[in-house]
Amino acid sequence: MAMSEELLTDLYEFSMANGYYATLPHDQEAVFDVFYRNVPDNGSFVIAAGLAQVVEALQNFHFTDDDISYLRSLNLFSTGFLDYLANLKFSCTVRAIPEGTPVFPREPMLTVKGPLLQCQLLETFVLNILNHQSLIATKSRRICAAAEGRAVMEFGARRAQGPDASVFGARAAVIGGCTSTSNCLAAKKFGLQAAGTMAHSWIESYPDELTAFRAWAQVYPDSASLLVDTYDVLKSGVPNAIKVFRELRAAGHEPIGIRIDSGDLTQLATKARQMLDEAGFENAKITASNALDETVIQALLKEGAPLDNFGIGEKLITSSTSPVLSGVYKMAALKVDGQWQPKIKLSNSREKVTLPGDKMVYRLYRKDTPDQAFADVIALADEKLPEKLLAINADPLATDDEIELTDFVAKPLQLEVVGANASSIETDVMKLQASMKDQLAQLPKATQRLINPDVYQVYLTPKLFELQQRLIKEHHQKAQA
Amino acid sequence: MAMSEELLTDLYEFSMANGYYATLPHDQEAVFDVFYRNVPDNGSFVIAAGLAQVVEALQNFHFTDDDISYLRSLNLFSTGFLDYLANLKFSCTVRAIPEGTPVFPREPMLTVKGPLLQCQLLETFVLNILNHQSLIATKSRRICAAAEGRAVMEFGARRAQGPDASVFGARAAVIGGCTSTSNCLAAKKFGLQAAGTMAHSWIESYPDELTAFRAWAQVYPDSASLLVDTYDVLKSGVPNAIKVFRELRAAGHEPIGIRIDSGDLTQLATKARQMLDEAGFENAKITASNALDETVIQALLKEGAPLDNFGIGEKLITSSTSPVLSGVYKMAALKVDGQWQPKIKLSNSREKVTLPGDKMVYRLYRKDTPDQAFADVIALADEKLPEKLLAINADPLATDDEIELTDFVAKPLQLEVVGANASSIETDVMKLQASMKDQLAQLPKATQRLINPDVYQVYLTPKLFELQQRLIKEHHQKAQA
Numbered sequence: 026m027a028m029s030e031e032l033l034t035d036l037y038e039f040s041m042a043n044g045y046y047a048t049l050p051h052d053q054e055a056v057f058d059v060f061y062r063n064v065p066d067n068g069s070f071v072i073a074a075g076l077a078q079v080v081e082a083l084q085n086f087h088f089t090d091d092d093i094s095y096l097r098s099l100n101l102f103s104t105g106f107l108d109y110l111a112n113l114k115f116s117c118t119v120r121a122i123p124e125g126t127p128v129f130p131r132e133p134m135l136t137v138k139g140p141l142l143q144c145q146l147l148e149t150f151v152l153n154i155l156n157h158q159s160l161i162a163t164k165s166r167r168i169c170a171a172a173e174g175r176a177v178m179e180f181g182a183r184r185a186q187g188p189d190a191s192v193f194g195a196r197a198a199v200i201g202g203c204t205s206t207s208n209c210l211a212a213k214k215f216g217l218q219a220a221g222t223m224a225h226s227w228i229e230s231y232p233d234e235l236t237a238f239r240a241w242a243q244v245y246p247d248s249a250s251l252l253v254d255t256y257d258v259l260k261s262g263v264p265n266a267i268k269v270f271r272e273l274r275a276a277g278h279e280p281i282g283i284r285i286d287s288g289d290l291t292q293l294a295t296k297a298r299q300m301l302d303e304a305g306f307e308n309a310k311i312t313a314s315n316a317l318d319e320t321v322i323q324a325l326l327k328e329g330a331p332l333d334n335f336g337i338g339e340k341l342i343t344s345s346t347s348p349v350l351s352g353v354y355k356m357a358a359l360k361v362d363g364q365w366q367p368k369i370k371l372s373n374s375r376e377k378v379t380l381p382g383d384k385m386v387y388r389l390y391r392k393d394t395p396d397q398a399f400a401d402v403i404a405l406a407d408e409k410l411p412e413k414l415l416a417i418n419a420d421p422l423a424t425d426d427e428i429e430l431t432d433f434v435a436k437p438l439q440l441e442v443v444g445a446n447a448s449s450i451e452t453d454v455m456k457l458q459a460s461m462k463d464q465l466a467q468l469p470k471a472t473q474r475l476i477n478p479d480v481y482q483v484y485l486t487p488k489l490f491e492l493q494q495r496l497i498k499e500h501h502q503k504a505q506a
Numbered sequence: 507m508a509m510s511e512e513l514l515t516d517l518y519e520f521s522m523a524n525g526y527y528a529t530l531p532h533d534q535e536a537v538f539d540v541f542y543r544n545v546p547d548n549g550s551f552v553i554a555a556g557l558a559q560v561v562e563a564l565q566n567f568h569f570t571d572d573d574i575s576y577l578r579s580l581n582l583f584s585t586g587f588l589d590y591l592a593n594l595k596f597s598c599t600v601r602a603i604p605e606g607t608p609v610f611p612r613e614p615m616l617t618v619k620g621p622l623l624q625c626q627l628l629e630t631f632v633l634n635i636l637n638h639q640s641l642i643a644t645k646s647r648r649i650c651a652a653a654e655g656r657a658v659m660e661f662g663a664r665r666a667q668g669p670d671a672s673v674f675g676a677r678a679a680v681i682g683g684c685t686s687t688s689n690c691l692a693a694k695k696f697g698l699q700a701a702g703t704m705a706h707s708w709i710e711s712y713p714d715e716l717t718a719f720r721a722w723a724q725v726y727p728d729s730a731s732l733l734v735d736t737y738d739v740l741k742s743g744v745p746n747a748i749k750v751f752r753e754l755r756a757a758g759h760e761p762i763g764i765r766i767d768s769g770d771l772t773q774l775a776t777k778a779r780q781m782l783d784e785a786g787f788e789n790a791k792i793t794a795s796n797a798l799d800e801t802v803i804q805a806l807l808k809e810g811a812p813l814d815n816f817g818i819g820e821k822l823i824t825s826s827t828s829p830v831l832s833g834v835y836k837m838a839a840l841k842v843d844g845q846w847q848p849k850i851k852l853s854n855s856r857e858k859v860t861l862p863g864d865k866m867v868y869r870l871y872r873k874d875t876p877d878q879a880f881a882d883v884i885a886l887a888d889e890k891l892p893e894k895l896l897a898i899n900a901d902p903l904a905t906d907d908e909i910e911l912t913d914f915v916a917k918p919l920q921l922e923v924v925g926a927n928a929s930s931i932e933t934d935v936m937k938l939q940a941s942m943k944d945q946l947a948q949l950p951k952a953t954q955r956l957i958n959p960d961v962y963q964v965y966l967t968p969k970l971f972e973l974q975q976r977l978i979k980e981h982h983q984k985a986q987a
Contacts, residue, residue: 033669035661035688037702040726044704045711048721055711095694101726141711148705149689152664153672160667180516183633184830186641186675188514189668191634207516208630213576221518223525224629226837229849230526230536230622233984240529245521245582256852256981287853339830348829349665349820356707368710371737372768500737503714 030082033150042142046106055141056358058133065347069478070127074197075158086115118444125461148354158197160350165201171319176334179206181342228255238269250281267304282310291330298331369496375421387435404486416484511563514631523623527587536622537839539614546828550959551608555678556639567596599925606942629835639678641831646682652800657815660687662823709736719750731762763791772811779812850977856902868916885967897965
């Protein structure tokens with residue numbers, strides 16, 4: 026992302042900003058929220074990721090002369106507006122939920138407050154980055170859950186949707202739980218563990234498989250992990266691997282193991298395990314890597330396939346079964362003549378009606394089990410959460426019954442990350458992974474289930490709910506007038 | 507892609523290259539092919555895209571000091587190998603099928619010939635770029651075919667899998683037929699038409715919809731395209747748009763039209779069309795943009811929805827119904843002691859057995875209908891296609907019956923793009939789109955069908971087929987020995 030994020034922007038953002046510049050006070054302030062409505066793969070939450078790249082871009086948000094020349098060449102924008110852009114002093118405040126946090130539908134993942142013109146210009150690239158990385162972190166969490174503690178290596182660079190998708194995708198995959206990536210650029214850029222062994226082309230570059238394995242063992246005597254499926258796993262690959270493992274051991278080295286990249290993994294791994302064990306290589310690991318995802322891994326492990334590690338390619342790096350996180354960026358408030366006005370986007374679909382106003386989201390823990398979260402609450406930013414709360418389910422498809430929430434400790438999820446009071450954010454990817462694991466451990470097990478997870482309740486405070494209902498009513502009255 | 511393509515490489519490519527360096531002659535030459543086996547969305551072909559970025563990267567392929575330091579820090583590679591990389595003189599020759607060409611399964615899209623070490627290091631990023639852009643160009647071709655000549659705008663930046671996916675995806679979408687993109691960075695970088703109007707936030711920034719429309723018309727009197735679904739399309743959006751269109755016309759301006767982004771597009775567009783026509787705005791265009799892809803567009807048009815333009819978001823920029831093109835990079839030949847040896851990758855699955863040897867692919871045209879292609883042929887690179895050919899179907903699931911091909915003109919599809927005799931490649935994206943349209947017009951209509959397309963035949967020459975069969979037999983004999 027050495028590219029210009031400032032121009033990674035839909036044309037209409039510039040068209041609108043130019044229009045605001047012409048017709049509204051230039052310092053008119055607004056609040057926008059990023060949130061999503063649907064969870065990939067019918068899960069119950071998303072793992073937030075991408076914030077570090079958003080913050081990095083916003084800390085240096087400016088338009089180059091080249092950007093301005095391009096925008097001028099479109100003959101769409103006023104000179105005044107282009108001058109405004111050229112001299113832009115970025116002055117938005119951004120609050121966001123830290124990376125690695127499980128986030129539920131409708132919760133504001135990120136909130137931008139500042140001049141409407143500037144808020145508008147951030148929409149496209151903020152969504153691009155958060156949608157992409159959160160999508161991949163979410164998929165990674167699912168795959169790692171299926172792997173039940175076994176190492177999961179991210180191997181998808183060649184099938185990622187472009188260079189950035191491979192690099193930032195690998196970052197997100199590690200936030201979501203992967204132990205390593207095959208992608209050297211990602212490993213270098215983010216300090217990740219790089220992983221990988223050999224391809225079939227290595228085997229084909231030597232007269233036969235045994236010679237190829239011996240050549241590998243000669244170069245990497247202490248890290249020999251051999252790909253055994255070039256010709257025939259059980260007749261050729263594993264027997265040749267065992268020969269070379271014996272030679273290695275005789276020379277004082279211990280082999281790592283084998284990798285199987287095709288065929289029926291349960292049958293092949295079971296037989297290979299027997300052969301390795303019988304030859305005295307009980308510690309040699311078996312890695313599987315053929316078109317795997319959480320569903321396949323669960324099925325293999327349920328069958329008892331003796332697999333130690335997984336290498337995951339295209340199905341992780343593209344989240345192929347659910348390749349889009351449809352996060353949106355919606356106006357929540359606008360300051361008009363010095364007064365904040367909450368804003369709502371209506372729709373015929375209950376699900377698409379937005380939550381108005383500047384908001385804060387809290388995770389609620391029981392006072393007596395302070396490490397177990399039981400619900401989240403979305404409130405207005407300027408209200409203090411009372412000790413006892415009559416809350417309304419945030420799910421627009423749930424009934425409007427009130428529920429009494431009491432005896433809880435509320436932890437605010439958003440932090441200020443850009444602005445005068447900004448906290449510095451965690452950028453160490455392994456620490457983000459550790460934080461994700463801690464937070465997962467605080468959620469009910471049933472909501473982490475990969476298939477048909479239990480719904481984790483997200484509530485609205487009465488104030489927020491009443492504000493939303495009032496705005497809906499006002500719009501309907503206006504429409505009938 | 508200002509990032510270092512040289513490190514956008516799976517670790518195992520470096521591990522293998524380091525191993526080759528230690529155990530094989532450093533100038534040992536090889537041939538690798540890029541090809542794919544399965545077409546996204548069950549289509550019959552892929553539109554090749556991404557070559558310009560591959561060539562650009564290869565023309566300047568080198569490792570920086572920083573890259574070398576990183577690789578050294580892994581403690582995996584010999585000093586000799588790291589010095590080789592630091593002083594690498596890239597010397598591979600690359601032949602490829604030009605962008606915009608329809609390419610069928612198993613055809614070599616790109617062929618690299620040169621030192622094995624260097625060939626190996628290109629695998630990851632060459633596949634990343636070709637797989638991604640060809641995937642999106644292919645999806646774009648499908649969506650544009652469904653739109654039957656109506657303008658299709660690429661609107662997906664916010665849901666693309668990272669910044670590059672949005673920028674190179676927009677490029678690929680235009681190669682595949684889109685008229686424009688909302689992505690300013692892509693438009694600037696590749697000289698594409700930028701497109702877009704307003705979001706709902708524009709409407710919400712003014713006291714009411716009519717005021718918002720008037721403000722827009724004031725700023726853009728000659729390009730007023732109004733988003734009419736913020737509150738209610740038929741009761742509010744279209745009547746307000748018509749009011750503003752009348753005011754514009756009275757002031758000597760003609761409006762562009764309206765955009766509908768939610769609701770039932772057929773019903774809303776039909777009624778909106780009536781209202782616009784009755785008000786005298788027969789030329790006002792209706793653009794639709796809600797979660798569209800080729801299937802939805804076909805359904806809407808079949809119902810007679812009066813839509814003039816389409817804006818396509820996430821379903822194009824991620825190819826969401828089929829988000830992976832699984833192109834592979836396989837060794838086809840290796841020069842051992844001065845002699846080229848054809849190489850094959852075996853598998854228990856017929857589909858996965860590779861085509862050995864340095865190859866060339868030809869598109870065949872009938873002599874009497876020189877603008878109609880009827881089949882492709884894959885041959886060995888050093889054989890001259892005879893005038894009459896007993897060919898074997900390249901589809902490993904087809905029978906091995908020979909078919910006589912005669913009275914054809916054969917056009918080679920690959921060009922040398924990197925090397926001593928390299929042709930300069932077309933990089934003008936609109937010219938690539940024009941070339942794609944020309945080449946589509948040469949293919950049978952039935953093979954372009956979006957659902958259940960007819961199979962377009964790809965044949966092997968007898969020499970290539972016999973070589974493949976001989977190598978399979980030799981491997982089986984060796985395995986039994």
